[in-house]
């Protein structure tokens with residue numbers, strides 16, 4: 001005879017509604033309570049008011065939600081906030097340096113690398129991660145390694161031009 005298994009323990013002590021995490025966002029330490037199922041994307045946008053990071057598909061398919069986490073680009077819609085306890089996160093609001101715009105921000109302006117701008121924060125964060133990885137040697141490499149970031153406005157040529165300019169130190173028109 002099969003012994004029925006005990007029902008899951010859903011008492012508040014076993015399944016807390018929220019957990020406290022500490023993350024550093026754009027250089028600022030934040031202690032926040034998050035539900036175990038909250039994505040990093042929703043946490044940034046809804047709890048920290050950092051709405052520069054965009055929600056496009058919410059399924060890992062468009063790249064609009066890309067942020068930099070401990071130096072690497074990640075899709076914040078596929079990342080649970082609790083997984084990033086203790087991490088340092090940079091969003092588009094934090095890429096500017098003490099001297100002003102990040103070179104990629106300036107290059108995007110110079111190359112008309114956006115139209116509606118919805119994909120742009122993710123494109124720039126992804127490009128920062130791409131350049132830090134150091135794997136892209138050619139324009140084709142850049143196109144391939146940026147292929148997770150979609151632009152439905154068709155600004156792709158300008159986006160790749162802008163990234164190439166920064167990658168090669170301002171040698172592209």
Ligand code: FES
Nearest residue numbers: 056057058063077
């Ligand atoms: S919103 Fe995250 S990949 Fe589309």
Ligand code: FES
Nearest residue numbers: 115117151152153
């Ligand atoms: S500029 Fe509109 S989606 Fe890229």
